[in-house]
Amino acid sequence: MKKIKDFIPVCNAYLDGNEKKYVLDCLDTGWISSAGKYVKEFENRFAEYCGCKYAVAVTSGTAALHIALSSLGIKKGDEVIIPSFTMIACAFAVCYTGAKPVFVDVDKDTWNIDCSKIESKITSKTKAIMPVHIFGNPCDMKAVMKIAKKHKLHIIEDCAEAHGAEYYGKKAGSFSSIAAFSFFANKNLTTGEGGMVVTNNKKYYDRCRYFRNMCYSLDKPRTYEHDDIGFNYRMTNLQAAVGLAQIEKADFYRTLRINNNKIYRKYLKNVEGISFQKDEKNSLNVCWMNAILIDKEKYGKTKKELVQYLKDNNVDTRLLFTGMHKQKSLKNYGCSMLGKYENTDKLTADGLYLPSSANLKESEIRHICGLIADFKDK
C-alpha cells in the first residue's frame, strides 16, 4: 500500500524552549547529579505553577505516588481507594507501602472515578482516596473532598496526566493533602523520565524529601544513621534542567494540547459512532491524550479494525488501560476483584487514543480524521 504520509507517532516530546541551553550548562559545569541548582529551581517554579507551597522532584510519577503515600503514613493493613480505570502505577504505588488498593468504577462520560460509588467501598481500613485526573480531565474534587472530610480520609491527587488542569479556576494538585505528577516523555510537561510531589503541608514535604533520599536525616545529612527504610528517588540536575525549561513554557504547551483536541472534535463531529470524553463541570481539561470510543454498531467497524487501518496508513495509536480488577498481579497480591466495573470494561473494549503530540499540525489531525471517516464507509 502506498504511504500517503510520514509516520505519525502517538506522542513526541516537544522541547521548544531553553531545554538544550540548561542541559548544556549542567554538562559544562559538571553538575549532573541531584545536587545541582536546577532541581531546586524546577521545584520552586513547579510548586508556584500549581498554587502549592512545596514541591519535591523525583525519578518518576510512580515514585511520586509512592513517597506521597509513605509521607502520609499509609502502611500494611490500610486500604486506599483508586479508580478501576487508570494506569497500573496507582495500584502498584499503594502495594509498595503494603496497603491494598480498592477499586471504584469510573463515570461513563468523564471517565473519572464515579464519586457516587466511593462510599460503598469505604471500610474501617480505608485511609485515603486517590482520584486520578484521567487524560487531563479534572475529577469532581468537590465531591471527593466532601467524602474525604466526612470519613476523615486523605486525598492523594494523581495528576500524572493533568499538568495545568483546572477545577473551579484552581490548579490540579492543589486540592489534596498531597499530589503526584509524572514527567514521562509523552506527558504535557516532560523531563524524559521524572515525577513531582506537591503539597501545602510542611510535614509531608519534609517526609517526602526524607524518603526520596534514603531516609538520611534532614537535619544531619552527613551521618550514616537511618531510622527508616528509604528510597533513592532523586531527580538529576539534567532532568530538572529540561523540566525548568518546560515549566517556563507550561501555558504554551497546555494551549497546544487543548487546541489539538478541539481540532480532532471538529473534524470527527459528523462521524457517527465516534465519541470523546466529556469534560468535568467547571474545569479545564488539558487533553493529555485524544482518546476516542468506537461504537461498532454505528461506526460499522471494530476498534481492532480501525487500529489496523490506521497502522497501515502510518498512524500510530494506543489502546486504553485494562481495568485494575482484571490485573493478575493485583489479584495475586490479594486485592478484591469482585464487583462490576462496566464503564471501565467499556473503555478498555472500545477505546483507543490517537496521536497527541503538542506540536501536531492541523493538517496531520485533518489527515487522521479523514482516514477515520473514510474507513467507516469502506
Ligand SMILES: Cc1ncc(COP(=O)(O)O)c(C=O)c1O
Ligand atoms: C495516571 C497515571 N499515574 C501514574 C503514572 C506513572 O508515571 P510514571 O510513568 O512517570 O512512573 C502514569 C504514567 O503514565 C499515569 O498515567
